[in-house]
Amino acid sequence: MNTRADFNAWAAQQDAPRLTDWLREISEPDWSSTVNHPLFDALAEGRLAGADFAAYMAQDYGFVDPFTALIGFAIGRAPCMADRVVLGQFMGMLTSDENSTFQRTFEAFGVPASTPEAPAWLPETRAFQALLRETGDGGGYAEILAVLVVTEWVYLEWALRVTRAGDLHPLMGEWIDLHDNPAFQEFVAWLRRRLDEEAEALDDAAFARMAECFRETVARERAFHDAVMPR
Numbered sequence: 001m002n003t004r005a006d007f008n009a010w011a012a013q014q015d016a017p018r019l020t021d022w023l024r025e026i027s028e029p030d031w032s033s034t035v036n037h038p039l040f041d042a043l044a045e046g047r048l049a050g051a052d053f054a055a056y057m058a059q060d061y062g063f064v065d066p067f068t069a070l071i072g073f074a075i076g077r078a079p080c081m082a083d084r085v086v087l088g089q090f091m092g093m094l095t096s097d098e099n100s101t102f103q104r105t106f107e108a109f110g111v112p113a114s115t116p117e118a119p120a121w122l123p124e125t126r127a128f129q130a131l132l133r134e135t136g137d138g139g140g141y142a143e144i145l146a147v148l149v150v151t152e153w154v155y156l157e158w159a160l161r162v163t164r165a166g167d168l169h170p171l172m173g174e175w176i177d178l179h180d181n182p183a184f185q186e187f188v189a190w191l192r193r194r195l196d197e198e199a200e201a202l203d204d205a206a207f208a209r210m211a212e213c214f215r216e217t218v219a220r221e222r223a224f225h226d227a228v229m230p231r
């Protein structure tokens with residue numbers, strides 16, 4: 001299911017085969033389950049209580065910390081300056097605008113200053129942290145890209161999908177803005193393109209590892225959001 005031969009068999013049936021479309025397809029039903037998670041509808045439609053939004057954001061800050069470190073590994077393992085520039089710009093946004101949204105959310109909803117640093121991580125948050133750290137420590141560039149494609153593409157998809165309430169809390173609106181704006185859409189398109197390209201040069205074993213990493217990341221996304229807000 002994860003092999004290059006599987007991809008080639010799938011590609012032979014497509015008019016315009018793309019690796020990242022196949023990866024997404026083999027990650028069902030976890031992919032659609034995450035993108036269509038009721039948490040995102042509740043958030044966008046103004047039905048999510050402030051305390052529940054803050055609890056989600058506190059857990060998500062536990063994701064963002066090792067995720068930021070993973071971007072650092074991506075910058076280090078990238079094969080060229082052009083990739084380092086794009087990833088570095090994303091890192092800049094993450095550590096400025098996005099970090100500021102977290103800090104102001106914690107302030108607005110009274111999350112104690114110590115909580116984002118030492119909160120009670122849910123087991124699913126810990127499992128996601130472990131995947132991010134292991135990929136950073138031992139993964140090649142394609143595996144790191146596979147993780148980034150999942151985390152950013154899934155967020156882009158739900159943010160484009162939801163219907164926003166007119167009187168949405170500004171911080172909830174900001175969280176959607178961070179994930180559906182044109183620069184973010186371009187970044188996700190770039191990530192997909194680079195993974196499509198990088199995968200071409202992988203040997204069969206590395207290809208299977210990259211595909212497994214993609215699927216595992218989608219499974220972690222689903223488990224994380226199910227834990228933060230059970231269906």
Ligand SMILES: Cc1ncc(CN)c(N)n1
Nearest residue numbers: 060063151152155221224
């Ligand atoms: C769990 C999770 N996955 C993805 C994203 C988008 N960077 C996020 N903030 N949190």
